Amino acid sequence: MTFMAVKSTNPGAARYFYMVTFEIAPEDEPEFNEIYDAEHIPNLLRVDGVLGIIRFKDATPNAAGWLVYSALYLLARPDLPATPEWKAASEIGRWAPLIRPRVKSRQQRLGPIVAAELMKVAG
Numbered sequence: 291m292t293f294m295a296v297k298s299t300n301p302g303a304a305r306y307f308y309m310v311t312f313e314i315a316p317e318d319e320p321e322f323n324e325i326y327d328a329e330h331i332p333n334l335l336r337v338d339g340v341l342g343i344i345r346f347k348d349a350t351p352n353a354a355g356w357l358v359y360s361a362l363y364l365l366a367r368p369d370l371p372a373t374p375e376w377k378a379a380s381e382i383g384r385w386a387p388l389i390r391p392r393v394k395s396r397q398q399r400l401g402p403i404v405a406a407e408l409m410k411v412a413g
Contacts, residue, residue: 304341304364308371308400312393313356322359322389329383337375339366356394368400 314322331343342364
C-alpha cells in the first residue's frame with residue numbers, strides 16, 4: 291500500500307479503529323482524492339471522538355484494473371460510525387452525491403486497537 295494522507299486531532303487517545311476499503315475507477319481518481327481530502331476528511335474530523343484519519347492506496351490495481359483505497363479512522367468509541375453525527379458528516383458536500391455512487395466493493399472493519407506506537411511527525 292502507498293500512504294496517502296493523515297489528519298489527526300489526538301491519535302494517541304484512540305482506542306478503536308474503523309477501516310473502510312473500496313475500489314474506484316482510475317478515471318475517477320483525481321476527483322475522488324480531491325473531495326476525500328478537501329471535504330470528507332475535514333467533515334468527519336469534526337465528529338466528536340474521531341481522533342485521526344489515515345488514507346492508503348494499494349500499490350497496484352486489482353485484477354479488473356480498479357484502484358483500491360483504504361481509510362483507517364482512529365476512534366475514541368466503537369459506536370461512532372453508526373451515530374447520527376457521523377452519518378450527517380458523511381452527507382455534507384460532494385462526497386455523498388458524486389463519489390459514493392462510484393465506489394465499488396466497500397468493505398468495513400471495526401474493532402479495538404490492541405497495540406500502537408504513534409509518533410508525532412513535524413509538519
